[in-house]
Amino acid sequence: xxxxxxxxxxxxxxxxxxxxxxxxxxxxxxxxxxxxxxxxxxxxxxxxxxxxxxxxxxxxxxxxxxxxxxxxxxxxxxxxxxxxxxxxxxxxxxxxxxxxxxxxxxxxxx
Amino acid sequence: xxxxxxxxxxxxxxxxxxxxxxxxxxxxxxxxxxxxxxxxxxxxxxxxxxxxxxxxxxxxxxxxxxxxxxxxxxxxxxxxxxxxxxxxxxxxxxxxxxxxxxxxxxxxxxxxxxx
Numbered sequence: 001x002x003x004x005x006x007x008x009x010x011x012x013x014x015x016x017x018x019x020x021x022x023x024x025x026x027x028x029x030x031x032x033x034x035x036x037x038x039x040x041x042x043x044x045x046x047x048x049x050x051x052x053x054x055x056x057x058x059x060x061x062x063x064x065x066x067x068x069x070x071x072x073x074x075x076x077x078x079x080x081x082x083x084x085x086x087x088x089x090x091x092x093x094x095x096x097x098x099x100x101x102x103x104x105x106x107x108x109x110x
Numbered sequence: 111x112x113x114x115x116x117x118x119x120x121x122x123x124x125x126x127x128x129x130x131x132x133x134x135x136x137x138x139x140x141x142x143x144x145x146x147x148x149x150x151x152x153x154x155x156x157x158x159x160x161x162x163x164x165x166x167x168x169x170x171x172x173x174x175x176x177x178x179x180x181x182x183x184x185x186x187x188x189x190x191x192x193x194x195x196x197x198x199x200x201x202x203x204x205x206x207x208x209x210x211x212x213x214x215x216x217x218x219x220x221x222x223x224x225x
Contacts, residue, residue, distance in 0.1 A: 033213060042200055042216035088152060098214060100153040
């Protein structure tokens, strides 16, 4: 079953613009993770935010988590063409399995 | 070079044949996972294993089988009972922790096509 739903499904922007992707989930979580997938490749872990955290930064990435609304957002600032990829959120409840969302396809035009 | 490898990268199978996808990791991770990804879709969990000689079914285990005889290896067999096996298969591994669910490390994937 897929718990996370990303919004929008697809996003196209120009280089230098910011990209914001949202993730909604349905049940309690221990942490929420964001992954990136280049076309035809495996996923790469970007950032993990725990349920007691509200915001986390890593380089040009900013993740927020609102457990009351069961939602998270991923902001990529000053996007580059190399950021073109699909982005997935994934939720975890302690040592249970990780559940992935449906993904947002980001296209950054030079 | 630490990491997780999958082979082959591309695999073609005739209907009615069983095929085995390889997944090996040298990260010393206890947990390993198999996912299926269809075009434009997210990942669906097939099987996972948190310790050697033990594994659990995921959400779409029907038509698949696994073994975990070694910590480093978690092969997936796609059997003839799997009705629509054409997909992209991803293997992942992670450290296990009783409290926090950790990040997963993914292999490059195997694209299986049934002819």
